[in-house]
Amino acid sequence: MLDVMKNDIYDLEKINLSDLKAVGEKAIALSQLSQQGYNIPSGIVVGSQVLEAILSQENDSIWQRIQKLDLNDYETLKATADQISHHIETQSLDQEWCQQLYQIMTVWETNHIIFRPSLVFPDQSVSVSGLLTSYCSQCDLKAIEFGLKKVWKSLFSASSLFYWQQQGISWNKLGLAVIIQRIESAIASGILEVNPQQWQIKAVRGLGYSLVRGESLPETYKINPHHHTIESHQLGYQTRIYSLDASLQITSPQTEVETEILTSQQLSQLINLAAKLQATVNQNFSCEWTFFPQENSFQLYLTQFSAQVTMFKPSASSSLIVKGLGVARGRVTGKVYLVGKDDDRAFPTGSILVTKSITTDNLPLVKSAGGLVTESGGMTSHGAILARELNIPAVVGAKGAIEALQGETEVTLDGDQGEVLRPSQGEKTRDERKIDVNPPRDSSVLATQLMVNVSQSDRAIALSQLPVDGVGLLRSDLMLLPLLREKPLSTWLSSHREAFSQRLASLIAQFADAFFPRPIFYRSTDWLTLQQQDVSLLGIRGTYSYVKDSDFFSAQTFALRYLQHQGYYNINLILPFVRTVEEVKFCKKLLTEIGLEKSCQMWIMAEVPSVIYLLDEYLKVGIEGIAIGTNDLTQLLLGVDREKGEFGDQYNECHPAVLQALKTLIEKAREGGISCSICGQGVVLYPELVEKLVGWGVTGISVEESGINTVYNLIARSEKRILLEAARNHLNQK
Template identity: 40%
Template sequence: MDKLYWLDQIKLQDRAKVGEKAFYLSKIKQRGYPVLPGFVVSGEVLQEFLDSLNSSEALVADLPHSSLHLDVENWRQLQQVAGRLRQEIITASVAPDWVSGIFEAARQWENNSLILRPSLALPNTSKGEKNISGLLESVFCACNEEAIAQALKLTWSQLFRARSLLYWQRVGINVQQINLAVLVQPVENAIASGLLHTNKSGWEIEATWGLGLAITNGEVLPDVYYIHEKTGVVKEQQLGNKIIAYRVNDPTVVTAEESQSTSFLMKDHNCLSTYVLSEHERKQYALSEEYLQQLIILGNQLVSELGTKVKIKWSLAQDQKTPEFYITQVSHPQSVITNFQFVKGIGASRGRVMANAYVITNSQQKPEHIPKGIILIAPSVTPDWLPLLHEVGGIVTERGGLTSHGAILSRELGIPAVVSATSATNLIQTGERLLLDGDRGEVYPHREDGEETRGVDEQMSRGNESKSYFTLLTPQIPMISTQLLVNLSQSSLISQVQNLPVDGVGLLRSELMVLNILQGQNPHAWLLDGKKTELLERWSQEIRKFACSFAPRPVFYRSLDWRSPDLSSWNDSSSSLLQSMLGERGTLSYVRNSTIFELELKALATVQQAGFSKINLMLPFVRTVEEFIFCRRKVEEAGLTQDCHFRLWIMAEVPSVLFLLPEYIKAGVAGISIGTNDLTQLILGVDREQGELAKIFDERHPAVMGAIAQLIKMAKDGGIPCSICGQAPVLYPEIIDKLVEWGITSISVEPEAVERTYGVIARAEQRLILAAARKQLGSL
């Protein structure tokens, strides 16, 4: 085949034909750097392929000779057109001589698997430099002609994804101007893979076990090493959260995006396989000291030739003899992107906001101050940041899912937010004017001439008006029997929430509530400083605000439930608990040191003695009956049980409660509240902070729904109420039908979801009543 360009022979005049990725990789390979062999299928092949589809009925009939006129703001049309374009490409036939030529070239490597990397050459536009990070993904396939043909089509078809079509129009590029080449290389199993970023302020290395796809997919939190840029000394290293890894399997094809499901290929045709890392591997750094130093030496060599700012992807190949580093991608200093066009994540809190970006690259170091009204861009947000977030206009995090702390904080504060926005801190610069859309989960640069931002400008110009959480209430709203409660933590929101049609506060998150009064200090520090009385008074006053505002409705105060990673600014970074997903959470921490728990109980007792008898206590993350009994005795010692209205509940979120609930009831549990966020995490074994694992973290999973049904039934059999306060009913309102049918006594949601949930509960109850009536009529 005459349109193949081998990496070690590519010349400057070939640059437009082979694309930027392949061109820069060929440059460093020809300079002697370790790069796996490979060849490029020229972009001309794609053009000829599209020409071969020329038919009066095909949507791609006039490509590549005319631009695709499409209203990308019409999302329904965009998805339909993109789907049809890709379907036409996938179902077409690739010329057999092309396929056989590629196969003959690849078979000399004697590898069973190949990787096809898209390599683009884009025209210059008037809209500045372009960023295509994450837009097109690599495709893996077996080394046979059928798989190669399918992989080629799958690679090409990504040019016409909905997000690609949107991007091309946003940067002013006509589709026919794009040159998409494909770099073909063998796939080697890897001990470890990752990235190396170098700049003047320091180096950063990311690493995970196996192939680098786990990082690309966002399925792991990689190990991170911070390197001194001059000496090469490791200044700091952080152990990641690595659960799975990828290795080479046999046949056929899958893309990074479509590894879970695809309309074109079946999951079991993947030429890669995932495997669960052992407990030992999870606790080990992916790079030993020896290999880390080798990578630093390689980085120094690249910096000496390419300049101080370089980004490479690397792989430590698992050879039979000696493992060897290979560079799989390099960004030349002159090709570093400074302007982004589109960042996609998960919409975590509804609303749109326009403001300037404020980028924080290291979330382990909590800032002392965050400017008012900005859009905060950070790797993640932990609860101890809460006091800084009250006047933030929007939040974008690279990590986290819909049930992560960043998402929960943003919803409670009524701040539009996007989570799991990969590489946001690299793509966005402080001071850039952004449009954040929390409904779609998207972030754009401000378009001066864009119609889409006018409504947002008007919204921002109105200032900090009170947010209305419930707008459709009328005297004709239906009554509901299932109690609707609200999750809350911020006393500043009470005035906006207290008049909602809720039956009380189902979850008062103490750990978020108390952060507003601690002035950035650990509560133990207050005690050591002799300020116990002052802290008790502040704590009592804060609880009293909720009790007073919602009286005579009940308030369920959940005692402190902090994990070590949630409060990184309070912890010793060398502590092993800092990396723990669980740590000494919930009641276990009270058993080990009850000082702060006893202070909480005294604060509750003070509020109760002031005449607010409907303040109740809910214990978090209870693992055993013994833990509960310990806490119950502390509650009794504080005098709380002397009030006949007081109720002591537990959160049902540790799976052991499924087996122990009758014992808990015998021990004095007066009610349970199902925490679906942690229950799902622990049943499915998926860290809920990992938003990229959203396909696995699903509260609707049969195992989770079965657990919820069992808890409701056991509570009913035990004669105690059963509430639910996790995010599941909000994310998936369709499950409310089942909850009502099973006999849930109350549902507690965040303020912004009250309106929707009220309506769904009403319809669910009406359907039950109607079904019962029909059944009764049928029996007559």
């Protein structure tokens, strides 16, 4: 029997700073806020000395055993974790001490309690997000010992052991206290992030599990900290709601998954809380909050607090130089290189490339850049697409950037906020790119194909390792730019036509080989010449350009035929920006003459609104699928040029007209017995689209690399929801 004492229990409302080594930073923060009048759920803390006493019962020193672990030997790592877990499990806690804990909890008059870990470690900057386990249970005597042990064991899971060792953290400095608090079913929960430049409020229905586990996209408000006004508001997307009954329950919303969560009164309370906390804490912070029901109203509580949050905290010497639209996430500080001004000097790798737009001349520079700033463009412009594919922070639509940055030797580029700033004094060159390295949380096999959009051949092998069904859009325009930098297109076609086709074939083959036998959909070039400047949206482009001059298209089809002869039967063709049935007939005839075999499916991009009305005619020509390009379709339906950043607020892929067009195209494709995929940024910008698309019967969704994991989970949940509704309807009919 483990000997524990009453002084191992701390009242959360009365903890002193001198108790830090026993209760941990998380408990100290909550206690200090409680003592200053903030609403914190009632709680107690079981000090870290209790776990220390449990571990001291082990004859063979646990610390020595851990220090000798080989991180590459997973079996030994897992065995050690299991041994420690078993040791903790078999230790019996003093029942009088447990009864003491329970007596304290009965005063709270709650049916449920939550056990939260509070790490004791000198370096509070170390992130332990996702490593340590919280546990929710009914408030009864039997649950106390089980809940404490569940949290304690999480400190020694295989993933935790690996992390502590990899970080070189000394085990004799580690400790773990456990916060026990009352918890109720919540109306809404979320996260409040505060810095001097912006406040951000994220909210989900019910308890916050769906948010912290990444199972939902929260309703998000961005608040101006000076005027307390809403700068932007984005609806969330939630298919799971956590509540409390006999245990932690998961339910699906009975209404639309995309609705407002916070009332105006609740939002006002959160804004007031942010203002009050900022004055109290006087530094950047993040906190978790919950609205618990209270009779006919609600009460706002703080449940977690951290002043160590990865937000930008500008110093007095930082200043905004130019602002645009942030289109590729991350933050980087580097030397400035102005296209058109600095062309006489070598481009330093990792520099911030500043240009009017992306051209054949500056593409190689983009691939070596640490960040990108363009004066033109929007969220779906070529510069934005390329930056996201290369995973470099980018700001587009930054008017006057070249002039504004003359004389600047080094700047900080913030792709999240869309800002280019003068770095603070002493700030070193750094790179904080946002890379999604976590696998999809849902391991379901998808019925809807998930594919990737790509253009850079050096990414082929890495992308083939993603959980995708192939390449849904191989962007030829961007892929060909390096070749056109070597020679003008006219020179390639007039004097080196065969070499051009061979070089193109070798580029496509890198994808065909890496993904084989998964399909590759090569979209042929959209422009008559990729070296055009300031091309009109409605100019000579797409299949119309093939009719005007077929040489370029013909050279591409010869490359595809060559690959077929090499055994790559996973390559298919998508015709871009189709305006008329006659254009498709022309291309079909050319493919037949060249001898491209039937294994190469011919699809068309559904970008021009007339396709909605002429799809039956295209089916008669022999197309085998359509790829809906939401970027062009949206701008043509709404009359908004996506390359013009000033129209960003009007460019909306969830506009009712766009939704009706998508629904009609998908349903007509199903009726015609052909495949229908979506290729565009819309499903990433507007995740609520996914459930609609899956419900209408889309056969595939193709997105950029950065959106794969998010869209994978959205598709999986949408398909499960459809199956659940079908099962309910079937039961109701019985």
